[in-house]
Amino acid sequence: MRRRFGMLLLLVLATTLAATAALAADDPKQRQDLAAVIALQGLPCGEVVSYVVKGDNDYVASCKDGNRYRVFVNPEGRVVVQKQ
Amino acid sequence: MNPVWRAEAAFVLAIAGCAAAPPVESPPAAIAPATAKQASASAPPSKPASQPADAKAPAKASPAPPKALALAKPQVSPSIAPKAEAAPALDIKSLEEQLKETKAIGVMTKLSLKNQVDDLLQRFRDFYEGRLKTTLAELRQPYELLLMKVIALLQDADAPLASAIHRSREAIWAVLSDRDKFSKLA
Structure with missing residues (x-):
């Protein structure tokens, strides 16, 4: 009984941690990279304060000025920045 | 990551312009x-x-x-x-390696730059094939702008590389603005 409870608790904990990691990340270099990409497209942002990982090379970045952009690589290999 | 590194290599070759074009006169890069x-x-x-x-x-x-x-x-x-x-002269291979390894810019930024380089090369291609009604002087502007973007991204965290690219501007333009050299590059 105890063992099952412990395993269940562990499973819940692991799932929660994984989900949290997938939702929001905070790598300063990644934020910088996203800010640079947005700037390269000539879009206003200033500084990326946070971002969410949606998938492989797919992010939603939140900027200091309030703008939010989805930054991703499309199937043709082009980096696309879409205002959210 | 492989496609990314290949993209970077293409980017380097594209902006340097000399790798594909056999040096007209002497090896140490045209x-x-x-x-x-x-x-x-x-x-x-x-x-x-x-x-x-x-x-x-x-x-x-x-x-x-x-x-x-x-x-x-x-x-x-x-x-x-x-x-x-020409200490300033650009060693293409070395530049390629430096761009691949530079930590000054991230993967997405490198890809984005590569996209913009490809777009610029396409404009040159269209110009030489008569599909684009413009002049070389007008193409110089986007070229300079793109180089400035690259240099601006590199200058803080990788000043030597930024400097090397800056010094090779004229040489790169010499390749882009020459139909024959450009055709070899393209």
């Missing part, structure tokens, strides 16, 4: 002769630095140079001399 020509045109001595980037290059070279270089030249073989004087 840049050396190009810069050498510029040097002879402006100030014989030279450090090819005839470029504005001269400010960076040991300015002492300019005035005194004639004697100094006259002495220095014989000491170095022709193949090396251009390299030495």
Whole structure:
């Protein structure tokens, strides 16, 4: 009984941690990279304060000025920045 | 990551322009002769630095140079001399490696730059094939803008690479603005 409870608790904990990691990340270099990409497209942002990982090379970045952009690589290999 | 590195390599080859185009005159990347020509045109001595980037290059070279270089030249073989004087000259392979390894810009930024380089090359292609009604002078602007973006991204975290790219601007433009050289590149 105890063992099952412990395993269940562990499973819940692991799932929660994984989900949290997938939702929001905070790598300063990644934020910088996203800010640079947005700037390269000539879009206003200033500084990326946070971002969410949606998938492989797919992010939603939140900027200091309030703008939010989805930054991703499309199937043709082009980096696309879409205002959210 | 493989596609990314290949993209970077293509980016480097695209902006450098010399890798695919066999150097017209001598190996040390067509840049050396190009810069050498510029040097002879402006100030014989030279450090090819005839470029504005001269400010960076040991300015002492300019005035005194004639004697100094006259002495220095014989000491170095022709193949090396251009390299030495053109310290600014770009070593394509080395640049490729540096761009691949630079931590100054991230993967997404490298990809984005590559996209923009491809777009610019396409504009040149269209121009040479008559599909784009513009002039070379008008194409210079987006070229300069793109290089500035690259340099701006690199200058803080990878100043030597930014400097190397800056010094090769004219050489790269010489390739892009020459139909024959560009066709070999494209």
